[in-house]
Amino acid sequence: MSQHGNLQDTGAEKTVPREKFVVEDPPPEPVYTRYRVEPGKPLKLSSVDPDESGRYERKKDARKELELQRRHLQDLQEKLYAENKHGLLIVLQAMDTGGKDGTIKHVFEGVNPQGCRVSSFKAPSAEERNHDFLWRYHKSAPAVGRIGIFNRSHYEDVLVVRVKNLVPEEVWRKRYELINNFERGLVLNGITILKFYLHISKGEQKKRLESRLDDPDKRWKFSSNDIKERALWGAYQEAFEDAIAACSTEWAPWYVVPANKKWYRNLVIARTIADTLEAIDPRFPLAEEGLEKVEIPD
Ligand code: AMP
Ligand code: MG
Numbered sequence: 509m510s511q512h513g514n515l516q517d518t519g520a521e522k523t524v525p526r527e528k529f530v531v532e533d534p535p536p537e538p539v540y541t542r543y544r545v546e547p548g549k550p551l552k553l554s555s556v557d558p559d560e561s562g563r564y565e566r567k568k569d570a571r572k573e574l575e576l577q578r579r580h581l582q583d584l585q586e587k588l589y590a591e592n593k594h595g596l597l598i599v600l601q602a603m604d605t606g607g608k609d610g611t612i613k614h615v616f617e618g619v620n621p622q623g624c625r626v627s628s629f630k631a632p633s634a635e636e637r638n639h640d641f642l643w644r645y646h647k648s649a650p651a652v653g654r655i656g657i658f659n660r661s662h663y664e665d666v667l668v669v670r671v672k673n674l675v676p677e678e679v680w681r682k683r684y685e686l687i688n689n690f691e692r693g694l695v696l697n698g699i700t701i702l703k704f705y706l707h708i709s710k711g712e713q714k715k716r717l718e719s720r721l722d723d724p725d726k727r728w729k730f731s732s733n734d735i736k737e738r739a740l741w742g743a744y745q746e747a748f749e750d751a752i753a754a755c756s757t758e759w760a761p762w763y764v765v766p767a768n769k770k771w772y773r774n775l776v777i778a779r780t781i782a783d784t785l786e787a788i789d790p791r792f793p794l795a796e797e798g799l800e801k802v803e804i805p806d
Contacts, residue, residue, distance in 0.1 A: 540783040543763045543776060545756040551749045553764070558709045560766040567771040574614075574771070577778035582618050584785035585655060589623035591790040592653035595699040598781065599661045602706035603744060604734050605716035607767050608659050611706065614774045615781070616657070625650065628659040641665045641683065642690050652698045662687055663703075666751045671743045684754040691760040701760035702784055704777055705752060706767035710741050 545551055564570040588594060600608040612626055627648040636644045642662055650656030666687070670680050691701050708716075717738070720730040737744070756762035763780060767773040 540779050541761075543765050543780075545752055545762045545764055547757050547761070549753065549756075551753045551756075551764070553707065553745050553749055556707055556764050556766065558707045558712065558766050558768040561769050561772040562776075564772060564775075567769075570771050570775050574775045574778060577775065577782045578615070578618060580782040581615070581778060581785065582620070584782060584788075584790060585619050585623055587790035587792055588655070588785060588788070589620070589653050590792050592793075593698060594788050594790060595650040595652045596655045596781070596785065596788075597650055597658065597694060597699050597701045598655065599658045599663065599701065599703040600706065601661060601663050601667070601704070601748070602767065603708060603713060603741070604737055605713050605720070606706040606708050607770055607773055608706065610770055611704075611774060611777055612657060612659060614770075615778045619655070623653065624655045624657070626657045626659055629661060629664060642686065646690070649694055650699060656699075661703075662690070663751055663755075667744065667747045670747045671740055684751065687755050688757055688760075691755075691757070695759045700784060700788060702781060703756075703760060703762045704780075705748060705762060705764045706773055707764050708767045710738075712768045713738060713741075 561570075564573075588596065600611060602608050616624065625648075629644070632641075632644065645658070645662040648656065648658070666680050666683050669675055670677075695701060717730065717734055720726045752762045752764065763776075765773055765776045
């Protein structure tokens with residue numbers, strides 16, 4: 509691991525931060541791996557309970573723990589930014605109403621916006637379609653020192669694109685490998701990748717769509733297209749299973765997070781991110797020498 513302790517105290521090391529280019533491979537592992545999909549294993553989403561909430565029964569039981577994890581994440585993000593050596597890419601995918609926006613709002617509350625960027629991906633523009641499918645995602649990938657959040661991602665190109673037959677199978681089939689290589693390239697450049705599938709049930713989606721219709725403040729989120737997409741639930745689940753199984757790698761794991769209970773989803777994601785940052789172990793850079801003698805002139 510490219511730890512700080514490895515820095516030898518020679519004059520040359522001070523001017524050339526060599527360890528900036530040394531990336532741990534595979535990347536540091538978080539301790540909290542409960543919902544991680546092991547590489548190379550097939551996945552059946554129906555075997556994961558979307559209602560699960562661990563040892564918590566009610567929202568208020570988890571409130572303190574969420575606050576703790578959030579604060580931890582905020583502290584580590586500050587160090588990640590200051591150190592400017594590692595970055596983090598968080599990929600959020602879900603069925604419609606799965607809670608991608610809510611996750612961003614609640615997990616990143618209080619994180620310094622300066623070191624963080626959310627990229628939301630809709631259907632590609634004409635220009636984007638004229639490039640290889642990864643082009644627009646690569647442009648939005650985070651630099652070292654930053655956290656990038658993908659609200660939808662390059663996985664749409666093997667999800668909606670597959671389900672809606674937007675390109676022939678021989679085109680999307682090859683994309684799993686292209687995605688794995690793309691992600692590997694980011695990892696070797698110092699970017700740790702975490703991918704979350706927010707797992708809700710079809711019944712829960714019905715409730716959430718109904719509440720969008722009922723609540724005037726939520727109605728703007730409803731699209732009649734959501735009903736057409738819902739009819740394709742089975743095909744989407746299959747596409748998710750294949751994508752997650754093919755692309756949960758040692759260097760960029762997928763996590764399938766029970767998401768019927770929003771508070772539990774937030775807690776699991778906050779904890780997984782904080783724990784991953786903890787494993788990266790970012791540190792504030794050393795201060796200049798002799799600062800104790802500095803006086804600020806009047
Ligand atoms: P929303 O997130 O509700 O604003 O919807 C965004 C829409 O963009 C969804 O219907 C996605 O399926 C669609 N979308 C995102 N990425 C792609 C893509 N690569 N190709 C086609 N459609 C996409
Ligand atoms: Mg939508």
